[in-house]
Amino acid sequence: MTALLEVKNLTRAFVGLVAVNDVSFSLQAGRITALIGPNGAGKTTCFNLVAGALRPTAGQVLFEGRSLEREPPEAVCRMGIARTFQIVRPMTDMSVLENAMVGAFSWTTNVKEAREKAYESLENVGLAGKANARTDQLTLPDRKMLEMAKALSTRPKLLLLDEVMAGLRPTEAAGVVGVLHRLAEGGLTILLVEHVMRIVMEVASTVVVLHHGAKIAEGKPSEVVANPAVLESYLGAGFHA
Numbered sequence: 001m002t003a004l005l006e007v008k009n010l011t012r013a014f015v016g017l018v019a020v021n022d023v024s025f026s027l028q029a030g031r032i033t034a035l036i037g038p039n040g041a042g043k044t045t046c047f048n049l050v051a052g053a054l055r056p057t058a059g060q061v062l063f064e065g066r067s068l069e070r071e072p073p074e075a076v077c078r079m080g081i082a083r084t085f086q087i088v089r090p091m092t093d094m095s096v097l098e099n100a101m102v103g104a105f106s107w108t109t110n111v112k113e114a115r116e117k118a119y120e121s122l123e124n125v126g127l128a129g130k131a132n133a134r135t136d137q138l139t140l141p142d143r144k145m146l147e148m149a150k151a152l153s154t155r156p157k158l159l160l161l162d163e164v165m166a167g168l169r170p171t172e173a174a175g176v177v178g179v180l181h182r183l184a185e186g187g188l189t190i191l192l193v194e195h196v197m198r199i200v201m202e203v204a205s206t207v208v209v210l211h212h213g214a215k216i217a218e219g220k221p222s223e224v225v226a227n228p229a230v231l232e233s234y235l236g237a238g239f240h241a
């Protein structure tokens with residue numbers, strides 16, 4: 001199976017703390033992988049290293065075999081990696097469609113082309129019917145979908161999603177899970193940071209677990225939730241399954 005992204009011995013130290021410590025994993029093309037772990041485990045730092053927002057202290061990130069850990073975020077985006085942020089901030093003086101077009105301007109200056117791509121991205125997340133709406137009229141789930149459409153407009157091969165389900169009701173989260181499955185069926189590779197285990201079980205084919213910056217487990221969701229080291233990391237020392 002082809003690995004689209006390979007993270008090799010990735011390490012990031014801050015003063016007095018190693019936030020990501022010698023972590024290695026790979027992402028298979030067209031699969032959904034979840035990065036999980038208790039608070040402070042190093043998930044966001046790992047994410048930022050892959051997205052080019054942080055430089056590693058050591059280790060490598062290879063995307064389609066090309067080293068990207070020294071590339072700036074805009075170059076990483078042009079290589080085919082897009083991300084969403086946990087806090088959604090649409091531009092409120094622009095329509096939904098215009099917001100989604102912003103992503104397309106990373107690869108084209110042609111407004112018609114950008115509009116077409118943005119509309120397609122909105123269709124992919126089920127938001128095309130609200131293309132002309134103002135963003136302040138959107139519900140939270142719709143704002144999350146717009147964030148995803150913006151990322152899709154950059155034409156990514158890999159989509160990084162940071163807690164995209166946070167704050168959503170179970171029925172709303174189920175809608176997002178459906179969108180993610182459709183995108184993966186279309187060939188998109190997805191890496192998501194997610195706290196809610198039930199969602200991880202539904203959406204991911206592989207789970208990577210971090211604890212105190214180190215990878216403590218990797219495997220299918222059903223394997224990972226039964227792993228004693230994972231249970232202990234979430235529930236504290238002394239827990240026995």
Ligand SMILES: Nc1ncnc2c1ncn2[C@@H]1O[C@H](COP(=O)(O)OP(=O)(O)OP(=O)(O)O)[C@@H](O)[C@H]1O
Nearest residue numbers: 014015017019037038039040041042043044045046
């Ligand atoms: N810029 C920074 N400077 C110093 N320490 C940092 C910095 N960024 C993160 N850390 C520390 O690195 C560790 C890992 O943080 P990180 O945000 O990656 O964890 P996380 O798994 O995403 O946590 P959460 O689930 O709470 O968002 C934490 O102890 C955090 O305080």
